[in-house]
Amino acid sequence: MKKIFTLMMAMTLMASTAFATTIYCKMEHSWWKDAGAAIGAYAWTGDGDGAVKNADWPGVRMTATAQADVWSVDIDLTKYEKIIFTRMNPGNDGDLYWGAKTKDQMIPTDGKNLFTITTSAVAWGDPGCDGEWSVMGDEPGPGPQPSTGEHDYYLMGNLTGAQGGDITVPTPEELFECGTLTYTFPGDPNNENRGYFFVMVCDPGSVIGVGYMLKAYSTESHATLYSQQTEQGATQKMGVPGPTVTFYLYDNGDGTLELSTVPLAGKTLVGGCGEQAIENTVVTEKAHKQIIDGHLVIIRGDKMYDATGKAL
Numbered sequence: 259m260k261k262i263f264t265l266m267m268a269m270t271l272m273a274s275t276a277f278a279t280t281i282y283c284k285m286e287h288s289w290w291k292d293a294g295a296a297i298g299a300y301a302w303t304g305d306g307d308g309a310v311k312n313a314d315w316p317g318v319r320m321t322a323t324a325q326a327d328v329w330s331v332d333i334d335l336t337k338y339e340k341i342i343f344t345r346m347n348p349g350n351d352g353d354l355y356w357g358a359k360t361k362d363q364m365i366p367t368d369g370k371n372l373f374t375i376t377t378s379a380v381a382w383g384d385p386g387c388d389g390e391w392s393v394m395g396d397e398p399g400p401g402p403q404p405s406t407g408e409h410d411y412y413l414m415g416n417l418t419g420a421q422g423g424d425i426t427v428p429t430p431e432e433l434f435e436c437g438t439l440t441y442t443f444p445g446d447p448n449n450e451n452r453g454y455f456f457v458m459v460c461d462p463g464s465v466i467g468v469g470y471m472l473k474a475y476s477t478e479s480h481a482t483l484y485s486q487q488t489e490q491g492a493t494q495k496m497g498v499p500g501p502t503v504t505f506y507l508y509d510n511g512d513g514t515l516e517l518s519t520v521p522l523a524g525k526t527l528v529g530g531c532g533e534q535a536i537e538n539t540v541v542t543e544k545a546h547k548q549i550i551d552g553h554l555v556i557i558r559g560d561k562m563y564d565a566t567g568k569a570l
Contacts, residue, residue, distance in 0.1 A: 279335060281365070282372040282394045283320060283343045286327040289380045290345055291466045294414065294428075294458055295356050296320065297329040298346035301338035301365070310337060316344035316355040321487060326464045328372075328394075333365060341365050342386070343373060348469050349486060350493045361386040369393055410434075410462055411507055411528050414469070415455035415495055417443050428458055428467075437507050437527025443500035454495035457483055457507060457515060470515050472496055480518030482510065 283297050300317030303310045312318060312333070320329035333341070345358035360375060372394040377387035412428035425432055432439070443453055460467030470483035472494040484492035496517055508516040508525040516525060 279333060279371060280330050280394075281333050281341065282323070282328055282330050283375070284328045284372060285343075285375040287375070287378050290358060290375070291327075293356075294348045294466060294469065296322070296346045296348040298344035298354070299331040299333070299341060300344055301333055301341045303337060303339045312338060316346055316359070317342070319346055319348075322466065322468055324461065326461055327466060335365065335367065339365060341373075343375065343389075349471065350490065357382045359383075359386045360389055363389075363391075366391050408462065409467075410460045410464075411437075412458045412460065412467075413439055413441060413455055413505060414458045415453055417453050417500075425455075428460060434505070434507050434528065436529050438504060439507070440502065440504045442502040453498045453500060453503075455498060455505075455517065456495050457517060459485075459515075479520050480516055480522060483515040483517055485513065488513065 281299065283299070285291065285297060297320045298317040299312070299320050300315060301312040318331060320331040322328075323330050341363050343360045343363075345356040347354045347356055358381060360373070363373065370391040370393055372392050373389050374392065375387050375389040377389070381387050410428070411434040413432040413434070414425050414428070417425070432441070441453075456469060456471040458467050458469055469486045469492075471486060471492040472481050473484060473489065473491045475494040475497065477497040481496045486492050498519060503519050506518045506521055507528050508518065508522060509528050510516050511526070515528065516522065
């Protein structure tokens with residue numbers, strides 16, 4: 259009897275997973291990706307009060323893949339027939355729906371699993387963006403992870419005492435070089451200049467990625483940042499006084515990052531740049547990497563450091 263029960267359970271599990279598939283959505287236009295917006299998936303069957311849906315509007319946040327501008331979500335085809343892709347808040351604070359969506363789509367049953375949004379012009383609200391279905395190639399790998407030396411790290415956040423100084427889109431001015439970044443807040447330094455910061459981890463050349471944020475607001479000199487893909491409570495920022503500050507970004511070795519305004523001994527800077535051993539001084543020049551005689555050299559102003567941060 260036990261064997262029969264086990265066999266029935268196995269057949270039930272096989273039946274429930276046989277109709278599940280991974281659906282991908284690609285959106286490469288800048289107006290949608292502004293401010294690091296994510297893509298959501300709102301799937302449903304039926305209408306009105308009898309509708310069965312995968313989540314309340316605007317759906318579930320999809321997962322960023324290793325392929326630029328492509329996001330994924332698992333959909334049970336036995337439950338849902340239709341889907342809308344939504345422009346979604348990458349965090350959990352404030353409104354989740356960020357004003358744009360696709361038109362209603364029937365979920366394909368012919369093997370097509372990639373929906374590419376083709377509307378290039380800004381299109382808020384109804385009737386929604388157009389797109390087309392196709393077949394995704396080999397399943398992409400996991401989303402961006404820190405400290406592989408193959409990702410870009412950007413400072414993101416909000417500023418006070420500054421005229422429109424919010425950092426909403428990753429640009430070269432907010433890119434960490436060898437784990438360090440000196441940033442000057444815009445605006446009048448005589449006013450209150452304070453920044454509220456987190457970090458965005460992106461694939462090289464992409465301006466969309468995974469946000470790393472704090473679990474609780476902090477004004478300490480350093481704080482641990484958690485991936486929003488794995489930590490639902492990672493929604494807070496680190497408060498830093500201005501107008502000019504040098505940031506150091508470290509890999510903690512456990513999937514988290516450490517954002518600091520002072521050098522921390524014994525920690526590894528992101529980007530494969532080794533242990534931080536640079537003296538605790540105010541740095542005003544941006545760091546640059548260069549290969550000299552086959553060795554990585556970090557050049558900052560008129561000083562040079564090796565890959566471990568030791569002065570040359």
